[in-house]
Each structure stands twice: as structure tokens, then as C-alpha cells.
Amino acid sequence: MKTVIIKYNAGNVQSVMYALERIGAPYLLTDDEAEIRSADKVIFPGVGEASTAMAYLRQRGLDKVIPSLKQPVLGTCVGMQLLCRYSEEGDTTCMGVFDVDVRRFPATPGLKVPHTGWNNLTTMQGPLTEGLTENPYVYFVHSYCADVCPETSAVCDYVRPFSAMLQKDNFFAAQFHAEISGNVGQRILENFLKIDKRV
Template sequence: MKTVIIKYNAGNVQSVMYALDRLGASYLLTDDEAEIRSADKVIFPGVGEASTAMAYLRERGLDKLIPSLKQPVLGTCVGMQLMCRYSEENDTTCMGIFDIDVRRFPNDAGLKVPHTGWNNIHTLRGPLTEGLTDNAYVYFVHSYAADVCPETTAICDYVRPFSAMLHRDNFYAAQFHAEISGNVGQRILENFLTL
């Protein structure tokens, strides 16, 4: 099985590679269109700022390539946000795979922004959450989040309920960092790799 990690202007790639190493999965880090199209699974991770990352994707045509993929695709953190329609972070038009906007957490809610650390996810559904129990804990680092919508497959409550996971067709996404979310994150990655 060929797994590709999309290489673009966003951090966190190394921890994704370590997580795949722990699972014994072989992978390739690339931004080459032919390599991405020929992959069995595609992972679109990210840590960074939405408008800069989208500009990089557009420069390389990845903003058109990613939505056209037919194999299972998993976006995480900023990768998930860029798969949405729009982000309030620097007024950024994203790829629109998920028809939902990404909004900043307000600073006046009495909770720290960014949302950093372990938090639970609930109302789980879909193939990536198979084998998990409701209220499983995962690791978040973000100031922006997608609202709850029909494509939501896990919810987290912080400032407001938000989409911790999304799924539509062959596209899957997680706002948290599955690669550093312990056994829960490992199970999610295993579920993705065995789709």
C-alpha cells in the first residue's frame, strides 16, 4: 500500500511520519501530482496559518488536485481547516471540500485561546472512530474551528461545540493531532490506513 503525506508550507509533518513509523506503514512525503494521484491513501497534515498555506497550495496547483482525489484523504488540524469552505484566519478562501466555515474562538468566553491540550470528543460516528468510546481524549492546538454540520463525525466542546472530525465521501478530517493523541489517535490512523 502506498501512503503519501502531502508536502506543503505547513509544519507537523515529522510527527505524522513518526506515527506512521510506529504503525509500520511505508509512506512518501511529496508535492508531486503523479505520486499523490497514484497513492492508495493521502494524508494532508498541517500546523500553520491558513492564508499562507493556501497561497502555497495554489502556487503548486494542489488546491485543485486535493479536491479531485478519489482515494481516501485525511486532513488534520490546519489540513482539515483548509478542506473547509472559508477560514476567518486572514479572510481565507479554502478548498471547499466540506461546505462549512472555520471561525475563530472568541477571546471573551473565559477560556484560553488557543485551545491547547487534551480534550474529549463525543457523538462519534463513521469508520475512523470504530473501536473508540464516546468521550475519548485527543490532543488539540488551535484558535479556529469548523462549526458542527451534517458532515461532523465527532464533536468537541470548547467555547462552543465544534467539529472535531468531518467526513464526506472519500474525505476525512480531524481538527486534533491524531499523530500525537496516544492510543486514540493511533486507532484513528489505523482505521484510516485500513479503509
Template sequence: MKTVIIKYNAGNVQSVMYALDRIGVDYLYTDDEAEIRSADKVIFPGVGEASTTMTYLREKGLDKIIPSLKQPVLGTCVGMQLMCRFSEENNTTCMGIFDVDVKRFPATPGIKVPHMGWNNITNYQSKLTQDLIDNAYVYFVHSYAAPVCEYTVATCDYINPFSAMLHKDNFYAAQFHCEISGDVGQKILENFLKL
């Protein structure tokens, strides 16, 4: 099986590599179209800011390549947000795989933004969450989130309920960081790689 991690100007990629190393998966880190298209599984991770990352994706043509992929694709954190239609972060037009807008958490007295740390996910409806315990805890770091919508396959509640995971066709996405979410995150990655 050929697994590709998409190379673009986003942070936290090393953590994804370590997570795949732990479960014994070989991978290629690349922005080469032929390598991406020939992969069995594609991972689109990221930590970063929406507008600068989308600018880089457009410069490399990745904004057209990623939505056209036919194999299973997993986006995480900013990767998930860029797979949506639009982000309020610097008013950024994204790739539109999921027809939903990413919004900033509303200012709420006594509650910090960004949402950072461990929180539980609920309402699983995904092959990626198979065999997880109910209300599993995963690690979040984000100030923007996709609302609950028709693509939502797991939710989290911070200020308001939001989409912790999305799914449409061959595209899967998680707002949290699978790669640093302990055994739960590892199980989600393993389930993705078995698709």
C-alpha cells in the same frame, strides 16, 4: 499499499512520519501530482496559518489536485480547515471540500484561545472512530474551528460545540492531531489506513 503525506509549507509533518513509523506503514512525502494520484491513501496534515498555506497550495496546484482525489484522504488540524470553504483566519478562501466556514473561537472571559491540550470527543459517526472508547481524549492546538454541520462525525466542546471530525465521500478530517494523540490517535490512523 502506497501512502502519501502531502508536502507543503506546514509544520508538524515529522510527527506524522513518526506516527506512521510506529505502526509500520511505509509512506512517501511529496507534492508530485502523479505520486499523489497513484497513492492508495493520502494524508494532508499541518500546523500553520491559513492564508500562507493556501497561497503555497495554489502555487503548487495542490488546491485543485486535493479536491479531485478519489482515494481516501485524511486532513488534520490546518489540513482539515483548508478543506473547508473559508477561514476567518486572514479571510482566507479555502478548497471548499466541506461546504462550511471555519470561525475563530469567540473571546470568552476566563477561557484561553488557542484551545490547546487534551479534550474529549463525542458523538462518533465515523469508520475512523471504530472501536474507540466513549469520550476519548485527543490533543488539540487551534484558535479556529468548523461549527457543527452536516459533515460532522465527532464533536468537541470548548466555549461552544464544534466539529472535531468531518466526513464527506472519500474525505475525512480531524481538527485534533492524530499523530500526537496517543493510542486513540494511533487507532484513528490505523482505521483510516484500513479503509
């Protein structure tokens, strides 16, 4: 099986690489369109700022490549947000795979932004959450989040309920960092790699 991690200007791919190595999953880190399209699975991670990351994707034509992929795709953190319709961060038009907007957490007394640390998932559904215990904890670092919508496959509540995971056709996404979410994150990655689906 060929797993590709998309290489672009939104760092911390190293932790994703380590996570795949831990579960014995070979991978290729690349921004080459042919390599991405020929992959069995594609992981689209991200840490950083939405408008800068989208500008980089547009420069390389990846903003058109990613939404057109037919194999299973997993976006994480900023990668998830860029798969949405729009982000308030930098007033950014994103790729629109998921029909939902990304908004900054509103200022709330006693709750810090960014939302950093362990929090639990609720209302889980879909293949990525198979085998997880009820209300599992995963690791978040973010100031912006996607609203709850029909494509939400898991919810987290911090300041307000938001989409912790999204799913539409062959596209899957997680706001949290699965690669550093311990056994829960590892199970989510393993579940993703088991998906046998092209559209």
C-alpha cells in the same frame, strides 16, 4: 499499500511520519501530483496559518489536485480547515470539500485561546472512530474551528461546540493532532489506513 503525506508549507509533518513508522506503515512525503494521485491513501496534515498555506497550495496547483482525489484522504488540524469552504484566519477562501466555514473562537472569560491540550470527543460516527471508547480524549492546538454541520462526524466542546472531525465521501478530517493523541490517535490512523474505498 502506498500512503502519501502531502508536502507543503505547513509544518510538523515529522510527527505524522513518526506516527506512521510506529504502526509500521510505509509512506512517501511528496508534492508531486502523479505520486499523490497514484497513492492508496493520502494524508494532508498542517500546522500554521491558513492564508499562507493556501497561497503555497495554489502556487503548486495542489488546491485543484487535493479536492479531485478519489482515494481516502485524511486532513488534520490546518489540513482539515483548508478542506473547508472559508476561514476567518486571513480572510481565506479554502478548497470547499466540506461545506462549512472556519471561525475563530470568541473571547470568553476564563477560557484561553488557542484551545491547547486534551479534550474529549462526543457524537462520534464513521469508520475512523470504530473501536474507540466513549468520549475519548485527543490533543488539540488551534484558535480556529469549523462549525458543527451535516458533515460533522465527531464534536468537541470548547467555548462552543465545534467539528472535531468531518467526513464526506472519501474525505476525512480531524481538527486534533491524531499523530500525538496517544492510543486513541493511533487507532484513528490505523482505521484510516484500513479504509478500502475509492469514489
